[in-house]
Amino acid sequence: xxxxxxxxxxxxxxxxxxxxxxxxxxxxxxxxxxxxxxxxxxxxxxxxxxxxxxxxxxxxxxxxxxxxxxxxxxxxxxxxxxxxxxxxxxxxxxxxxxxxxxxxxxxxxxxxxxxxxxxxxxxxxxxxxxxxxxxxxxxxxxxxxxxxxxxxxxxxxxxxxxxxx
Amino acid sequence: xxxxxxxxxxxxxxxxxxxxxxxxxxxxxxxxxxxxxxxxxxxxxxxxxxxxxxxxxxxxxxxxxxxxxxxxxxxxxxxxxxxxxxxxxxxxxxxxxxxxxxxxxxxxxxxxxxxxxxxxxxxxxxxxxxxxxxxxxxxxxxxxxxxxxxxxxxxxxxxxxxxxxxxxxxxxxxxxxxxxxxxxxxxxxxxxxxxxxxxxxxxxxxxxxxxxxxxxxxxxxxxxxxxxxxxxxxxxxxxxxxxxxxxxxxxxxxxxxxxxxxxxxxxxxxxxxxxxxxxxxxxxxxxxxxxxxxxxxxxxxxxxxxxxxxxxxxxxxxxxxxxxxxxxxxxxxxxxxxxxxxxxxxxxxxxxxxxxxxxxxxxxxxxxxxxxxxxxxxxxxxxxxxxxxxxxxxxxxxxxxxxxxxxxxxxxxxxxxxxxxxxxxxxxxxxxxxxxxxxxxxxxxxxxxxxxxxxxxxxxxxxxxxxxxxxxxxxxxxxxxxxxxxxxxxxxxxxxxx
Numbered sequence: 001x002x003x004x005x006x007x008x009x010x011x012x013x014x015x016x017x018x019x020x021x022x023x024x025x026x027x028x029x030x031x032x033x034x035x036x037x038x039x040x041x042x043x044x045x046x047x048x049x050x051x052x053x054x055x056x057x058x059x060x061x062x063x064x065x066x067x068x069x070x071x072x073x074x075x076x077x078x079x080x081x082x083x084x085x086x087x088x089x090x091x092x093x094x095x096x097x098x099x100x101x102x103x104x105x106x107x108x109x110x111x112x113x114x115x116x117x118x119x120x121x122x123x124x125x126x127x128x129x130x131x132x133x134x135x136x137x138x139x140x141x142x143x144x145x146x147x148x149x150x151x152x153x154x155x156x157x158x159x160x161x162x163x164x165x
Numbered sequence: 166x167x168x169x170x171x172x173x174x175x176x177x178x179x180x181x182x183x184x185x186x187x188x189x190x191x192x193x194x195x196x197x198x199x200x201x202x203x204x205x206x207x208x209x210x211x212x213x214x215x216x217x218x219x220x221x222x223x224x225x226x227x228x229x230x231x232x233x234x235x236x237x238x239x240x241x242x243x244x245x246x247x248x249x250x251x252x253x254x255x256x257x258x259x260x261x262x263x264x265x266x267x268x269x270x271x272x273x274x275x276x277x278x279x280x281x282x283x284x285x286x287x288x289x290x291x292x293x294x295x296x297x298x299x300x301x302x303x304x305x306x307x308x309x310x311x312x313x314x315x316x317x318x319x320x321x322x323x324x325x326x327x328x329x330x331x332x333x334x335x336x337x338x339x340x341x342x343x344x345x346x347x348x349x350x351x352x353x354x355x356x357x358x359x360x361x362x363x364x365x366x367x368x369x370x371x372x373x374x375x376x377x378x379x380x381x382x383x384x385x386x387x388x389x390x391x392x393x394x395x396x397x398x399x400x401x402x403x404x405x406x407x408x409x410x411x412x413x414x415x416x417x418x419x420x421x422x423x424x425x426x427x428x429x430x431x432x433x434x435x436x437x438x439x440x441x442x443x444x445x446x447x448x449x450x451x452x453x454x455x456x457x458x459x460x461x462x463x464x465x466x467x468x469x470x471x472x473x474x475x476x477x478x479x480x481x482x483x484x485x486x487x488x489x490x491x492x493x494x495x496x497x498x499x500x501x502x503x504x505x506x507x508x509x510x511x512x513x514x515x516x517x518x519x520x521x522x523x524x525x526x527x528x529x530x531x532x533x534x535x536x537x538x539x540x541x542x543x544x545x546x547x548x549x550x551x552x553x554x555x556x557x558x559x560x561x562x563x564x565x566x567x568x569x570x571x572x573x574x575x576x577x578x579x580x581x582x583x584x585x586x587x588x589x590x591x592x593x594x595x596x597x598x599x600x601x602x603x604x605x606x607x608x609x610x611x612x613x614x615x616x617x618x619x620x621x622x623x624x625x626x627x628x629x630x631x632x633x634x635x636x637x638x639x640x641x642x643x644x645x646x647x648x649x650x651x652x653x654x655x656x657x658x659x660x661x662x663x
Contacts, residue, residue, distance in 0.1 A: 031320050032320055032321070032322055033318045033325075034318075034322075034323070034324050034325050034347070034659075035325075036324075036325070036346060036347040036348070036349055036662075037324070037347070037349075037369075037659065038324075038369040038370065038371055038372045038375075038659050039323065039324045039371060039372040039373065039657065039658075039659040040369070040372030040375075040453050040455070042322040042323060042324065042372075043322070043372050043373065043416065043453065044452070044453075045322050046322045046416070046419075046420075046435075047435065047438070047439055047442075050419070050431075050432055050435035050436065050439065051432060051435065051436040051439065052436070052439065062320060062322075063320060064319065064320040064321075065320065066318075066320075076324070076347070077349055079346060079347065079348060079349065080276045080277055080278065080291075081274055081276050081297055081345055081346045081348070082317065082318075082325060082346050082347075084276075084294075084295050084296045084297070085296060085317055085318050085325070085346070086318075088296060088318075089318050111365060111366060111369055112349040112350075112354075112369075115282075115349075115350045115353065115354070116277045116278045116279045116282040116287070116290065116350060116353070117272075117277050117278075117282075117348050117349060117350045118349050118350060135455070136372070136452075136453065138446075138452055139439075
């Protein structure tokens with residue numbers, strides 16, 4: 001019996017560690033702002049909060065106020081109307097805090113490049129802690145990206161280099 | 166004289182169904198519209214002319230008026246739905262609608278880099294810095310009571326818009342919205358753009374109605390070129406439209422259940438949706454069915470597998486559907502709560518032109534699929550409860566899901582292995598329209614092609630009218646039901662702002 005338990009622990013505890021990386025601020029609380037996209041990334045985020053994706057088990061949760069958030073999660077191209085809203089949300093967040101862009105639009109505007117109403121994306125405007133690209137990225141890609149950030153912070157306490165992948 | 170006769174009496178343009186009126190005839194048209202039930206589709210501007218599109222018996226009929234001194238007589242005194250188009254035209258082109266019922270900004274809140282950006286001579290913009298201020302109507306400005314604000318950043322996963330409520334005790338007495346936060350300039354980006362690029366843009370007007378926008382745009386381009394896709398491509402488009410309806414209805418039902426506090430029901434809806442989406446994505450190439458249509462054909466990843474996919478989706482859906490319906494109907498308190506939210510009369514919906522499931526759940530028999538030849542032998546009208554409440558809308562969505570599954574099953578046997586052939590379009594100058602029944606109602610595109618490119622494009626989507634219905638329906642609701650009401654009406658700021 002003891003042998004079986006030991007084997008089970010070895011096999012499943014490792015797997016559980018992979019699915020539930022423990023960070024310094026576990027769970028990581030996310031505040032979402034759609035800065036002017038088609039809503040596709042928001043739909044995929046919504047899918048990520050439901051079965052079969054174990055977002056909460058992986059150590060993430062959404063909050064309704066930036067005042068209680070650790071990370072600002074940005075989707076959509078940055079419109080000139082939403083830029084001050086994003087700024088206000090960022091300033092309301094307590095330190096330490098981070099910013100993650102979800103989808104190609106949030107990073108560089110994607111198909112919604114700079115024009116009279118759109119500033120493009122966050123790239124070159126703010127320091128993005130993690131960029132998860134795709135149009136839109138799938139829930140699994142988003143969750144994998146978020147886990148990468150948490151895992152990295154847990155292991156080395158360093159910020160993830162913004163990626164284009 | 167009726168309105169259609171008056172329009173036909175105008176000067177014929179190069180487009181058989183578009184007629185140019187002078188200002189007096191346009192004014193007569195506005196006067197007659199007050200007593201005429203001619204279905205109004207939309208109003209748009211190209212910088213030189215303003216165009217009003219109607220849909221008598223499912224066929225397009227447009228009236229055109231040249232702008233004089235940057236002005237034109239408003240349609241909104243006769244058709245309230247025209248108000249939002251007039252406000253957008255003023256923001257984008259600076260063209261003023263005389264005697265308009267509402268002149269507040271819709272999209273431009275003085276933060277753009279240019280004012281009237283699509284006019285021949287855009288003005289200097291960016292006068293305001295910081296958060297945009299809410300600009301209330303006179304009625305709203307005079308309303309007294311406790312004020313509650315919602316948006317544009319609420320932490321929810323929906324596109325941004327702002328709602329201000331004035332409460333009397335705990336109920337909403339007055340409500341108004343402010344939009345434009347998600348305006349990306351799709352109309353401007355579509356001008357003088359390549360057809361493929363505009364098609365790609367059309368799939369990103371609103372994520373939940375991506376196929377409807379793509380198919381309507383492609384149909385408009387094909388009609389402008391006087392070219393038509395084959396039966397099999399038309400059938401494949403129908404299957405994509407029904408897949409989207411299935412996925413989006415499940416997403417909406419999940420949202421309604423979540424906002425009504427029925428997390429278990431929401432979880433079941435999303436789990437089924439995810440199962441279906443995961444099945445479809447490897448074949449279609451996109452989980453949200455983006456970029457699956459091109460003018461003249463399709464661009465799905467594995468077109469030859471579409472028949473199998475339809476059969477598999479039918480199998481998965483049929484297995485889970487009865488349990489989902491049972492759970493929805495018997496979940497404690499869900500029916501009672503939804504039955505008390507958002508009762509809307511069919512007459513009110515007809516007045517503002519909101520069709521789709523919202524109208525059908527209120528007893529207005531309207532469905533664009535009736536006018537699409539590709540649906541022959543597949544679509545059938547189904548009738549359910551028609552009291553116009555959020556519960557009726559939810560039950561209708563469940564009914565429509567079953568119908569979509571049935572249509573996928575029927576289509577699976579008709580789709581051959583050589584599916585997906587593309588008709589090469591010979592691009593020529595002209596205008597065309599395309600109308601499709603999307604998940605939330607009719608999506609219509611008008612395009613003008615010139616020199617092998619899209620010169621101008623206009624899109625009519627149900628979300629425009631949904632905003633008016635949302636504002637009208639909010640009074641006498643509890644403030645906490647605001648998001649639930651918006652969800653049940655298909656409010657979508659991304660589609661609305663464009």
